[in-house]
Amino acid sequence: MNMYDSDRMADILATDGYSRTHEAENADLVILNTCHIREKAAEKVYSELGRLRKIDGPTVAVAGCVAQAEGEEVMRRSPNVDLVVGPQTYHRLPELLRNLNHSKNLIDIDFPVETKFNKLPPPDNIGVSAFLTIQEGCDKFCAFCVVPYTRGAEYSRPIEEIICEAEFLVEAGAKEIILLGQNVNAYHGCSGGLAELIRILDSVNGLDRIRYTTSHPNDMSDALIAAHAEVLSLMPYLHLPVQSGSNRILERMNRRHTKKDYENIIRRLRAARPDLALSSDFIVGHPGETEEDFEETMSLIERVNFAQAYSFKYSARPGTPAAKLTDQVPEAVKIERLSRLQELLGLQQLEYNKNFVGKYINVLLDRIGRKKGQLAGRTPYNQAVHVKIPDSLNQNDFLGKTVPVYVEAARPSSLAACIVEEKSSERG
Ligand code: SAH
Ligand code: SF4
Numbered sequence: 001m002n003m004y005d006s007d008r009m010a011d012i013l014a015t016d017g018y019s020r021t022h023e024a025e026n027a028d029l030v031i032l033n034t035c036h037i038r039e040k041a042a043e044k045v046y047s048e049l050g051r052l053r054k055i056d057g058p059t060v061a062v063a064g065c066v067a068q069a070e071g072e073e074v075m076r077r078s079p080n081v082d083l084v085v086g087p088q089t090y091h092r093l094p095e096l097l098r099n100l101n102h103s104k105n106l107i108d109i110d111f112p113v114e115t116k117f118n119k120l121p122p123p124d125n126i127g128v129s130a131f132l133t134i135q136e137g138c139d140k141f142c143a144f145c146v147v148p149y150t151r152g153a154e155y156s157r158p159i160e161e162i163i164c165e166a167e168f169l170v171e172a173g174a175k176e177i178i179l180l181g182q183n184v185n186a187y188h189g190c191s192g193g194l195a196e197l198i199r200i201l202d203s204v205n206g207l208d209r210i211r212y213t214t215s216h217p218n219d220m221s222d223a224l225i226a227a228h229a230e231v232l233s234l235m236p237y238l239h240l241p242v243q244s245g246s247n248r249i250l251e252r253m254n255r256r257h258t259k260k261d262y263e264n265i266i267r268r269l270r271a272a273r274p275d276l277a278l279s280s281d282f283i284v285g286h287p288g289e290t291e292e293d294f295e296e297t298m299s300l301i302e303r304v305n306f307a308q309a310y311s312f313k314y315s316a317r318p319g320t321p322a323a324k325l326t327d328q329v330p331e332a333v334k335i336e337r338l339s340r341l342q343e344l345l346g347l348q349q350l351e352y353n354k355n356f357v358g359k360y361i362n363v364l365l366d367r368i369g370r371k372k373g374q375l376a377g378r379t380p381y382n383q384a385v386h387v388k389i390p391d392s393l394n395q396n397d398f399l400g401k402t403v404p405v406y407v408e409a410a411r412p413s414s415l416a417a418c419i420v421e422e423k424s425s426e427r428g
Contacts, residue, residue, distance in 0.1 A: 001180050002064055004131040006033045007349045008116075009090050009096060011124050016094040020109055020125075027058045029097070034066035036146050038315035042066050049078040054071035059100065063090055065150035067085075068109050069318070075105055084109065087136075087151055091116035099336035111152045117161060122168050128400045129209075130368035134189065134197065135163050135181030140216065142243075143254045143322040144314060145285060147182050154182075156189035159197060166201055171369035176364055176399060177201065178207035184212045185219040195223035202233045208365060208402060211382070213239045216309065220265050229272035236273055237307070237382040241266070241281035245300030249286050253322070259300055263425070266304055276319075277307035277352070277381035285314040285334030287325035294337050301344055307352040307381060308413075309345045313338050346412045360404045363387060363417065368399070375399060379415070388418040 010020055022031050024350040032048055034036050035041040045066045052060055061083040061157060062074050069087035075081050083096055086109035096106055123130075131171050137151045138332055166177055173334075179197070181187060188195040194212065210233050217240060227234055242262045250258060269276055282297060316323040356379070363385045365377040375387045375398055389395050398419065405417040 001034060001131075001136075001182070002033050003053060004180055004384060005064070005087060005254070007089065007123060007125060007131075008120050009093060011121050012093055012119075012272075014124060015121055017112065024052060024215055025055055025307075029061065030058045031061045031063050031093075034062060034063035034064035035316070036069045036150050036338075038312060039317070040315065042069055042070075045074075046077060046283065048056065049080065053078070053080045055334075056063075061085060061093075061097075063087070068150045069146060071109050073235075075107070081192070082106070086110065088112060088116060090121035090268065094317050097399065106339045114159070115155065117157055123165070124143060126169055126172040126174055128174060128364065129176040129178065130169045131180050132165055133157070133180045134160065134194075135184050135187045139258070140181045140183065141254060141321075143252060143325075144283060144317065146317045146320060150301055151182055152191075152395050155188060156187050159190040159200070161374070162189065162197065163200060166204055166207065169203055170206045173400060175207070176366070177207060179210065179212040181212075182214065183216045183219060185215040185221070185224055193221060194238065194366060195221060195227045198227050198231055198234055202231045208233060210234050211237065215240050215266055217242065217255075217262050220269070225265075225268050225272050228269060232344055235273050235380045235382065237277045237279070237380065238269065239279040239281075239308075243281060243283050244289070244293065245284065245294075245297035246289070249289050249293045249297075252288050253283075253286060254327075258297070262366060263300070263303065273366075275381075277383075278304060279308035279310075279382070280304075280306055282309065282311040282341060282345075283314050284337040285329035287322050287329065288327045289314075289316070289329055294341075298341065298344060301341070301348070304350075307383075308349060311338060311341050311345060333346045350410060350412045353412070353415055354371050356383070356407045356415055357410050359409065359416075361415075362384075362402050362408055365398050365400065368395070384414040385417050386414060388416075390419065390421055392421065393419065 003292050013141045016141055021027050032045055034045045060080050063085045064079050064087055067084045074084050086106040091109050096108055135156045137154045138147045141148050141155045185194050198210055243253055245259050247258045279366045361379050363377040363379055365375040367376045369376045369386050373389055404418050407415050407417045409416040
């Protein structure tokens, strides 16, 4: 979502004559769009600000969730910051920057009643795969999480606005749209929720692939599960965070679901779409997590079998209920558990990817690869694929297309593949 927001900031600033540059040294303005979800992400902001202090000239703005959560603290710790702007007010950037000349050090971390979305110009800089925020904020208040405080209450964009933006993206060349939200499946901009939106987007001409992220297990409606069975452009991949496999910890996390609830949803999803690739988020070392609780997470992973996953050490966040709990888990224990968990998840991912070796799979080639003669893209199952293009073929003919590729090798987080040149078949 921060990537989407950064693009939108660039879009609105373009209306005031700004354009993008990749070098801070030559920039008139540097915006750090920040994340507050874990301490490590938040601390990165200050080290980056320290680096920026060494270059002379640019106006420095801090945007995003660190700006929202820390406000004046950002300016106190880093006097080189000129402007602090939260995730719900960045549509005001041009105006804020113009006002900077008059009063130094502006802070705008409101949660305004007006939404930023209809104040923003149409997106620019659109790729083959495009993000589209449809829902923001969260009312769930998991005990460990800052999102409800930094992003504010749940808000769903009106469906007409989303369809209009989706059509615009497709018109500009997007073949895949990734619908974004902190709780994307809590989307309620139309009576039929996310499932209805997906079915409408499925009929947008030229849109080949639809994905959505991030979902909460409690908002996995019957209609959404059915959409996975019936809507062909909805890709067979789902990121559904469970966080822990221990009911005791899930309760302390205020997740409002049990491990059984989660596994039941997975069972129903797999019944609807047997080849669905599953991904999740895990937190290890939440306050109160014992070795037994952790083992329950490990056995849940073994039972479900994930194609992909993200895992984190619990990080105490200021202002959240879990940070106040007294039974915090020692850092060394968290490190040890995370490495065991990641080893298991890494093995599952590699095993999953190995199933594809020696077979053809459709890949949407969405970018130039890192190496010469290579394009990169994703399978329907969201695996990253590096694809060799033979010298005899023109790379540009493939960029933005979905093509069958031959998978040569599997790694834990990607596949290596090539395009096999069609032999002219003489059948007589
Ligand atoms: N809305 C999504 C997740 C948003 S945050 C959901 O409910 O699943 C993305 C992920 O960051 C979370 O799934 C969680 O695994 C992780 N996370 C959030 N707060 C954290 C914390 N305090 N410490 C460690 N990881 C955290
Ligand atoms: Fe955070 Fe997700 Fe829980 Fe909301 S549902 S509080 S975003 S982890």
